[in-house]
Amino acid sequence: MNQYEIRELCEAFFDAYENRRVDILDRLYADDCVIWHNVFGRETTRDENLAALPDGYRGQRRRTYNDRIINTFDDGFVIQYSLNGVQHNGHRGALWVCIVGRCRDGRITRIDEYMDSGKFAAWSGRPIQGDWRTATGGAK
Amino acid sequence: MSVDTEHRRLCHALFDAIEQGDIDAVDDCYAADMTMWVNVGRAEITREENLAALARGRDLHRRRTYNDRIIDTFDDGFVVQYTVHVVAHDGTTVPLPACLVAEVRDAKITKLFEYLDSGKFSPRGRA
Numbered sequence: 001m002n003q004y005e006i007r008e009l010c011e012a013f014f015d016a017y018e019n020r021r022v023d024i025l026d027r028l029y030a031d032d033c034v035i036w037h038n039v040f041g042r043e044t045t046r047d048e049n050l051a052a053l054p055d056g057y058r059g060q061r062r063r064t065y066n067d068r069i070i071n072t073f074d075d076g077f078v079i080q081y082s083l084n085g086v087q088h089n090g091h092r093g094a095l096w097v098c099i100v101g102r103c104r105d106g107r108i109t110r111i112d113e114y115m116d117s118g119k120f121a122a123w124s125g126r127p128i129q130g131d132w133r134t135a136t137g138g139a140k
Numbered sequence: 141m142s143v144d145t146e147h148r149r150l151c152h153a154l155f156d157a158i159e160q161g162d163i164d165a166v167d168d169c170y171a172a173d174m175t176m177w178v179n180v181g182r183a184e185i186t187r188e189e190n191l192a193a194l195a196r197g198r199d200l201h202r203r204r205t206y207n208d209r210i211i212d213t214f215d216d217g218f219v220v221q222y223t224v225h226v227v228a229h230d231g232t233t234v235p236l237p238a239c240l241v242a243e244v245r246d247a248k249i250t251k252l253f254e255y256l257d258s259g260k261f262s263p264r265g266r267a
Contacts, residue, residue, distance in 0.1 A: 038237045038257050071219070071241070073212040078219040078241060080253060096179040098239050098255040100212070100221060112221060114239040116179050117259035 003072040006103050010077045013101070013108060014065040020057050026050055030107040038114045059124075062086040076102040076110075091125030147213040147244055151220050154242075154249065155206040161198040163191055171248035178254045190252075203227040217243045236260050 001009070009028065016024035026046075033046040044052075057063075062085070069080040083095040095115055102110035121127055141149075150169060157165035167187075174187040185193070203226075210221040224236045236256060243251040 038239075038255075039259065041237065071214040071217065073214050073219075076212065078212065078239075080241060080255075096182065096255070098179070098241065098253070100219060100239065112239070114179075114221075114237070114255035115257065116255075117257050118180065 001075075001103055001106065005106065006072045006077050007070055009103055009106065009108065010070050010072075010079055010101060011068070014068065014079070014081070018063065018065050020053075022050055022053050025053070028108055030104060030109045033107070033109050033111070035111045036113065038112075039117045059087075060085045061088050061090075075104065076100065085123060087125055089125070093119075093123035093125060095119050095123050143215060144213045146247055147218040147242075148211050150244060150247060150249065151211050151218050151242065152209070155209065155220075155222070158194065159204060159206050161194075163195050163198075166194060167191055169249050171245060171250045174248070174250055174252070176252040176254065178256070180256060180258045201226050202229050202231075216245065217241065234260070 013025070013028050015021075016028065029046040029050070031046070034043045035046070035049050036043045064084045065081050066084055067080075067082045071078050078098065078100050080096075080098050083097055085093050085095075087093070096119070097113065097115045099114070100112045101108050154166065154169045157163075157169065170187050170190075172187065174190070175184050176187075176190045177184045205225045205227075206222050207225055208221075208223045212219050219239065219241045221239050222237075224238060226234045226236060228234070237260075238254060238256040240255075241253040242249050
């Protein structure tokens with residue numbers, strides 16, 4: 001993949017996330033794709049990630065992935081962005097996230113996500129309780 | 141030297157210098173107008189403010205090592221994924237996975253973006 005293809009893949013991935021198109025995300029993940037989150041320090045499979053999305057999406061009225069700064073390298077990309085969310089009660093919150101993605105043959109093979117769980121309460125507008133998912137795993 | 145090699149060397153030079161508490165060597169990695177932004181505080185700080193913070197932070201812990209560095213480079217910068225192992229004065233070790241994106245010009249760092257999880261910080265500030 002050249003840098004333009006990798007950049008397009010990155011944009012397509014975040015557009016699909018924003019538009020809640022789980023079917024497109026399914027196509028963009030390689031069969032052996034794994035997702036790692038710094039908040040939990042563990043890997044999840046593509047199937048686990050996709051299965052968690054519908055429930056995660058129900059948590060907010062809207063989520064947009066803005067201010068995307070993308071840089072590409074031989075086999076992947078790094079994207080820095082602001083995740084802006086609108087809760088069902090109208091509360092607006094933001095998270096500042098960085099993702100490093102690995103790509104092969106037009107699909108994403110690995111995602112490493114870095115975010116600050118200390119911002120989750122402000123993001124949701126309510127105290128943190130129980131299990132939290134992340135921006136790409138469906139922050140509640 | 142290729143851009144890739146140059147950026148990798150700069151990245152290692154920065155982390156080696158921070159690890160060793162060598163503030164002058166850190167300064168050598170920075171452009172005069174360098175700024176730094178961290179996702180936790182989100183305020184942009186200057187080179188001087190960053191160097192002062194590093195100097196103040198040297199004695200907070202027994203040791204800090206920047207391990208498992210995964211570096212990828214692009215034309216005007218690099219991204220490094222790493223784990224800081226912070227060893228407190230009482231011997232407690234706290235691992236802190238983090239990611240740093242750097243913008244580079246003329247072999248000097250002009251901007252740093254650091255992403256980490258403040259939820260991993262110890263209540264007593266060990267990490």
